[in-house]
Amino acid sequence: MNVDQERLRADLETNGSFGAVSGVEGRGRTLFTGTESDRRAREYFVERLEATGLDVRVDRVGNIAGQWTPVGCDPATPPIAAGSHLDSVDTGGIFDGPLGVYGALEAVRSIRESDADVGRPLEVVCFTEEEGGRFGRGTLGSSVATGRCSPTDALELVDDDGISLADRLRDIGFAGEDTIDASGWDGWLELHIEQDTRLVEANATVGVVDSITGIANATVTIDGEANHAGSTAMRDRTDAFCAAAEFVLDLERVATEHARESGTTVGTAGELTVEPNARNIVPGEARLELDIRDVDHDRMNDVVSGCRSSLARLERERGVVTELDRYRDVPPTPLSPNCIAAVEMAAGDCDVSAIGLHSAAMHDTANVARVTDAGLLFAPSVGGVSHSPQEWTDWSDCATATHVLADVVRVLATS
Amino acid sequence: MNVDQERLRADLETNGSFGAVSGVEGRGRTLFTGTESDRRAREYFVERLEATGLDVRVDRVGNIAGQWTPVGCDPATPPIAAGSHLDSVDTGGIFDGPLGVYGALEAVRSIRESDADVGRPLEVVCFTEEEGGRFGRGTLGSSVATGRCSPTDALELVDDDGISLADRLRDIGFAGEDTIDASGWDGWLELHIEQDTRLVEANATVGVVDSITGIANATVTIDGEANHAGSTAMRDRTDAFCAAAEFVLDLERVATEHARESGTTVGTAGELTVEPNARNIVPGEARLELDIRDVDHDRMNDVVSGCRSSLARLERERGVVTELDRYRDVPPTPLSPNCIAAVEMAAGDCDVSAIGLHSAAMHDTANVARVTDAGLLFAPSVGGVSHSPQEWTDWSDCATATHVLADVVRVLATS
Structure with missing residues (x-):
């Protein structure tokens, strides 16, 4: 399997241009749900999924999934899914969320391009409104995909202008009719930046998360x-x-x-x-x-x-x-021992230095872990900074962590 | 001399209706400089001054003075002035300021109606923007009248909407052309509510202020x-x-x-x-x-x-x-020993229980005291409350303190 660092970087940089904030030190990005920037980011994502030959679905709250079904595999087989979110906080950075979305896409691309014998469909997922930046409720899309929040309740949420999520999604053409149900996944993986300095201090490139705060x-x-x-x-x-x-x-x-x-x-x-x-x-x-x-x-x-x-x-x-x-x-969310073991093993196989740690930030994975086996990997954050234009993860670290992600996805989809 | 409690009360209650805030406990009032409420309060004040036969002047920053020159008195004789302000804080009460303005007017009315032999003109004064509620600078009008601030600097101050004091005053017809110069006064007196509980605790009706914080x-x-x-x-x-x-x-x-x-x-x-x-x-x-x-x-x-x-x-x-x-x-302002002695004597003559105290709030008198003899009297505040709709001073206490004020004005204007 060959993770292509430049291809991943190009996707992340293009995605970072949607909602880019100028006049700040670093690379700022404000991407709120249902804005013009969000529409462009989503359209680019769908275009990239389709360019990879994935079948794209959009559910009622705008969650997006692209599925690849290997030749000879029953499309009804529960897939291995991976992803994260594309929205940001106000003047956030370009890695928090997108690394997990485009990392998942790059993982699937690299698996497809390899001769790996994959026995399950793979899904690349983008959840709506993880940050709660416009509608005030964090991990909203994954709450709906895991049955913790009804689509109706979510769609009725209003922003500061009194406009509903339903209307905002319709405006940008992402009010879908498909269903994305995380409980139907055989397993889930999310790659995310650490937002802390423990990896850098331990000189490790991958964090294997054992529980979410x-x-x-x-x-x-x-x-x-x-x-x-x-x-x-x-x-x-x-x-x-x-x-x-x-x-x-x-x-x-x-x-x-x-x-x-x-x-x-x-x-x-x-x-x-x-x-x-x-x-x-x-x-x-x-x-x-x-x-x-x-x-x-x-x-x-x-x-x-x-x-x-x-x-x-x-x-x-x-x-x-x-x-x-x-x-x-x-309450805190312990992650699946299965996934933890698979990530540790993949890191070993890829010869990547990894440490176990907890996640002190909330993630969509906390929702998904309630309905299926779920794992969470961290990539190093320079200076531990996040939610800021100074948020940074070296491109080589992005690629290395994506390589481990690809290996875990391959192993879980094969077993 | 006969201070008319009902006449004073009627003026204070009418004045309290301008900018009245409904839906609060007590009697709330928001009167910011240059608003429609301010225009109405000022027009009513001028009407009351003229009804008493006073000659009204308005200076460039909207300070208002009404002068009474006794028969046979040289109008150029330095007058005794008394007054306070009509503006309020946001959702303030009806006594803070107006008691001193209408108390001064009632004092002059009662002196005129008596057979007192007054040898100087008397002035009733209302200073602009004592609270700094709209233009952010407290005791503004008296700062101009005492030369601490130039009229030009004051008129260029802008409110939160970027509109200047000059424009606001012109809007309400109170950008005058006369001069009100406190250094030309022979003496100055201000009656104000105490905004504290020391008078009530001492069972006194008048506070003789020896210094302003x-x-x-x-x-x-x-x-x-x-x-x-x-x-x-x-x-x-x-x-x-x-x-x-x-x-x-x-x-x-x-x-x-x-x-x-x-x-x-x-x-x-x-x-x-x-x-x-x-x-x-x-x-x-x-x-x-x-x-x-x-x-x-x-x-x-x-x-x-x-x-x-x-x-x-x-x-x-x-x-x-x-x-x-x-x-x-x-810096703190010690008040004139002359005025302190005169107020103490007047309280004794009127058989009113008085105590000496300091003022912990800023007042226009602090400015005036830098250019002429100045005195400050307090009337009791129920519960010490001020800058609130619950601010209260009993009508009988308003009248008693005004009686003492009238007596001091008479004595100073006679001597």
């Missing part, structure tokens, strides 16, 4: 008392922002203590709103959005408990009124 | 590193929001320690911006707007020094890069 999201509201910043004495204040400051430091401390033992716990308050947010008014309300992740659900619960204890203390000591609404709780 | 404003910028909230380990973060949290608690601690001795020190971070402010991204930048006040300039400097020490520590311990830009420094 769980995510708890919560909104914390802290009510104090807005008042004049001049005439309200320090001792008479119920400053919601000062209370929020103590809370954030408690969250940081609790997450850091757990991380010291686990190495995998993270807790972040990335979003904050202060009301009325005026220089000369003591803040009356603070709202924080929390993101707590770990590969162990009990530890996630421990961090949330730590947050609740902090808030209870702040109510006693500062007289604020608080609320913690844990509105999302995705 | 100084204000230091500063912008603090804390630069960390924005990164993925999932894949960035706790130990690898430079979280700008966590650093800002420590800073805010340091500011609170330093201000509280000083306040324990002085009773007058306050420090507030009322405004905060976090970038990129996304739930799943470790904050890369935090910007805070600080407001530090005291009646002692050295203590203000001590608090700012405490802020700088905190930032230096955070740079060492957290690796953030910080900046503190102290862009405004108004």
Whole structure:
């Protein structure tokens, strides 16, 4: 099997030109679902699938699959699928998502061009709206393809302009009528950039992911008392922002203590709103959005408990009124031992240095793993940077990781 | 002299109807400079001045003065002026400002109706944009009337829509051509609500202000590193929001320690911006707007020094890069001993319980005190609330404080 680095690079660079952001350091890209850039990226992808001789299907939420059925193989045989997503965050990079989509296509191309004896169909897949950048719900396409979200619910989601996903997909000609059902796949593989520095630090080119982090999201509201910043004495204040400051430091401390033992716990308050947010008014309300992740659900619960204890203390000591609404709780996803073993073996066969690690970011694979055997491979991220124009993975590393992916797909499709 | 409580109340309630905010508890009012509500409030004020027989002038920045020259008095004699402002903060109350304007008018009315032998002209004054609600610069009108800001600079200020004060005033017909020069006044008095609870706690109806707080404003910028909230380990973060949290608690601690001795020190971070402010991204930048006040300039400097020490520590311990830009420094303003004595005596003559105190809020009087003898009286604020629809001062207290104001004006105009 011969993975063609230049062919892969050409696809990734062409794809990176759709929604390209100029005037930034690095290679920026903003690709939101249903935009003109999305239409062009999808049309190019379909063109590349068809140029490889794959049969293309588009489902109701715009997920795209291209299937290759080897000569002499029953097309009804459950296929091995591989892929990722093409959408990006606002001003993201060119690798997060596309590497897995075009890596899968390059893997299938290289398998077809080899004399490998493949006994199953192969599918190259692109899921819609993995980043949640326009409709606010991450891993949306794979949620539908795995039955976790109904197509109707997904299509009724609206963006900030009040336009539905259904309308946005119709606008760009990608509201399909086929069905893409991940539970019908014999196995699934996703290649993705690591978005961290563990591979680089270990001098490895492939990460074999053993589990995907769980995510708890919560909104914390802290009510104090807005008042004049001049005439309200320090001792008479119920400053919601000062209370929020103590809370954030408690969250940081609790997450850091757990991380010291686990190495995998993270807790972040990335979003904050202060009301009325005026220089000369003591803040009356603070709202924080929390993101707590770990590969162990009990530890996630421990961090949330730590947050609740902090808030209870702040109510006693500062007289604020608080609320913690844990509105999302995705438990961690252990990946298939089958796939893990196959990736490890392929890396060995290809003479590629690989290490085992967890994924601290959410991926479509977390959905797919609930309905079939699923594996996730990482390629190295320079500086661990992602969701940024500075996101980078060397072209040779892209090719090497794709080579391992191709080998796993071949082995799984043969066995 | 007979202050007419119902006449005063009618003026304040009518004025409170301009820009009235419905659907809030209490009596809300949003009156920004140059709006239709402002036009109506100003026209009503002019109408009331003229109905009292005063000669009305409007200067280039929309400051309004109504002058009464007693029979037999040389109109060129330096007058005694009294007043305040009619603009409000966003969703403020109906007393902050208007009590001083209509209290001054009621004082002049009651003096005219008495047989007092007044030897100087009296002026009732309304200053433009005291709150800085539309053009971002507080006590703007009095800054111009006292020569601290040129009319041209003031008129070139623009609001959030990019429209200048000059255009806004022209729109509502209050771009005047007269001059209002506070340095030509023999003395100045402002009646204002206390915005604190010291009068209520002391069971007093009038506060005799001995000094107006100084204000230091500063912008603090804390630069960390924005990164993925999932894949960035706790130990690898430079979280700008966590650093800002420590800073805010340091500011609170330093201000509280000083306040324990002085009773007058306050420090507030009322405004905060976090970038990129996304739930799943470790904050890369935090910007805070600080407001530090005291009646002692050295203590203000001590608090700012405490802020700088905190930032230096955070740079060492957290690796953030910080900046503190102290862009405004108004030193405290001691008020005229003459006026203080006159107010104390008037309160005694009127048999009104009065206490001495400082003003922790900025007032137009701080500007006027730099060019002539100036005094400031407080009326009690229920619950200390202000800048809110819940702001309240009992009508009888409004009348009692106005009575004292009238007596001081009479005495100063006679002497």
